[in-house]
Amino acid sequence: MGDWQLLHSEIENGVGTLFLDNGERFNTLHSECIHELCDALTLLEADSDVGCIIITGEPGESFAVGANIAEMHDFQPLDGWNFSRLGQRLFDQIEASSKPIIGALNGITMGGGCDLALACDIRLASDRLKVAHPGAKLGIITGFCGTQKLPRTVGFNKAKEIFMTSRTYTADEALQMKLVEQVYPADQFMQRVRDYAERIADQPPMALHLAKKLLNAAENICLVNGQVMELGAFASLFPRSGNMERIEEFFVEHSD
Amino acid sequence: MKTLSVEKKESIAVIQLQRPSCLNAVNTQMLMELQQQFEELQSDKTVKGVLLTGAEGNFAAGVDLQEIRHFTPLEAIDFAEKGQQLCSLIENFPRPVLTAVNGYALGAGLEIALSSDYILADETAQFGFRELCYGVLPAFGGTQRLPRLVGKSRAKEILFTGQMVSAEEALRIGLVNQLFPQKSLLDDVLQQLQRICSSGLLSLQMAKEVIDTGYEINLRAACKMERDAFAVCFSTEDQKEGMGAFMEKRKPQFTGR
Incomplete structure (x- = not known):
């Protein structure tokens, strides 16, 4: 570097x-x-x-x-x-x-x-x-x-x-x-x-990125606007290659 | 003054609430006397900090129910405005104000304590808002300052249940900053306040103001406000003295200019 x-x-x-x-x-x-x-x-x-x-x-x-x-x-x-x-x-x-x-x-x-x-x-x-x-x-x-x-x-x-x-x-x-x-x-x-x-x-970068953005925004904006942002961010992650597999894996791991 | 005493210990003014016959309950006269004291102390440049405390084992109970039970709504508005005016005077006081709580700090008493910079207590301290039990609610800013300090849910719990919050619990939830032994509480708090007031008073005042004001606005604007206040420090003698003393490894002598 x-x-x-x-x-x-x-x-x-x-x-x-x-x-x-x-x-x-x-x-x-x-x-x-x-x-x-x-x-x-x-x-x-x-x-x-x-x-x-x-x-x-x-x-x-x-x-x-x-x-x-x-x-x-x-x-x-x-x-x-x-x-x-x-x-x-x-x-x-x-x-x-x-x-x-x-x-x-x-x-x-x-x-x-x-x-x-x-x-x-x-x-x-x-x-x-x-x-x-x-x-x-x-x-x-x-x-x-x-x-x-x-x-x-x-x-x-x-x-x-x-x-x-x-x-x-x-x-x-x-x-x-x-x-x-x-x-x-x-x-x-x-x-x-x-x-x-x-x-x-080890986690997918896009989900990390959006979580960070939303949590930072929570410091500055009202709940109503924050909810709308979260909705949009959540929806934007579907469907995405890899995340459905991760969700299935997660449930298999936690099923017992 | 009938409801309080003021004593100067070096550069610290110690205000003691004194209506021991009724656990230092807050009435109109006490509000007026406190208002007058804080106004006078504000223009007294020899006073660098204020310590608020109560006489005879209690900080203060809530408002004097005797006085307010037959209030008309208009009288109630007038009373609440007097209390809110006092609390905002304390909150905006340009120098540090600490509260030392032993025994009860209830209702209006707690609201006054909440408007100081922070609260210190001993193990006998008990906090609470019993207003809902009497069919009213706190009106000196308590419903607003308490949630900003301990979070909305805890504030609701304290108000809805009317239950006393012990000293330990108050420490845990951040209502109180530190606990001291009962017999040394006043001395310990006084010592802490004197230590605080040996810092550069101008920068203390600015820190107090940007923390309080910044908390009410969004972070981006607040940081810009901080930046400007930081820059103003470099027009003061205190900054030259404070940094000079640090580099020369000696104790600074601040002048407040």
Whole structure:
């Protein structure tokens, strides 16, 4: 795949994995890194061998820790606006992707890194996860949709606690507040994440794509319109080569 | 003031509801006094956060039935509007407002708590809406804020059954954010609020506003609102100070400018 400085990729068994790796202790999401992520996702999107995508910071200490403070320190409002726009463009791309994207949170996940995790369709965490949104401590708020995605994921009172206290939460706490879907032991983490992703990638891409579209739409539109969309999407999958066989197989497997 | 007391602990204003003879039940006078206090605190720049609590082992029972039982519909509208006005004043208060609940937080009391940023409690806390048992319904925004917090189905269960929700259950369903031991609840919440208020107050205010407003509108528009608020941060001294302090590995001194 592409030639990147701040990440590398691998494709195996239908799963494309992007490893954030900027050569420093923590993976900061500065503008260059966001550009590279956009490019890499574009390539994986076009690759028909890839049915599911993982973004992770394995084997490093962090998943991602948000913007580079040194880069931001001297920002003017217009720079802040542009930077936020760049990040939101990446997150729009993740949302618009036809493939399920998993955030594999291997360790420290803070600020913009937490927002990146929230932009993913599914979050799987290592028991080493430490997650926080410490913007208030720094005199800023996040600009990568965190103030909007977090309340939609964990409820708005919990989201306020997270933003107002700047506190760091453990993997178990993240699981309890439904910020992550699963927690795995650190020593088996990547293997479990790969297994999970391969199970997803093994399903027909069209059904996955439509399910993702509809679930994302559910965040934004009223029930009546959502129902109409679901109806159209459901109907469009019939008849499709392969899916009737899969339905029959499913019932045979589950008949006892 | 007859129904509450206000005490300043450093930069935090602690408002305590005080009608212990009737479990701090909410009446018109309490609504007016709370309204007046929040208005004054809003223009008092030395106050960085507000802690709401109740006297003598309870936060607050529902409305004072003595007062409202003979209301005409017009009087009821007037009363509900006063309550809704207060709740929206608390919700839109530009600095953090936390509620510490021990004992009962019922009906109107719970509605006031729901309009703060979040609720913390001890193991004696009990929550509930008993309005349906009296042939009325909550009218200070409770039927709207409760489902937004705990989901529509649970909110219906709480309202329809009128049953008390225990502290543990409240924690599980997200009505309460954290539980603290009974004897240290007030100190623990005060400490948390002081910690919160040592952050950049401008960015706290913006975070509060974009979370609240963004939750009401679609995600796409909400994210654009967040982006603009983020950019505004870079016109503040707090941002320069916060990031400068981080890079120099020292504690920031925020000025709120």
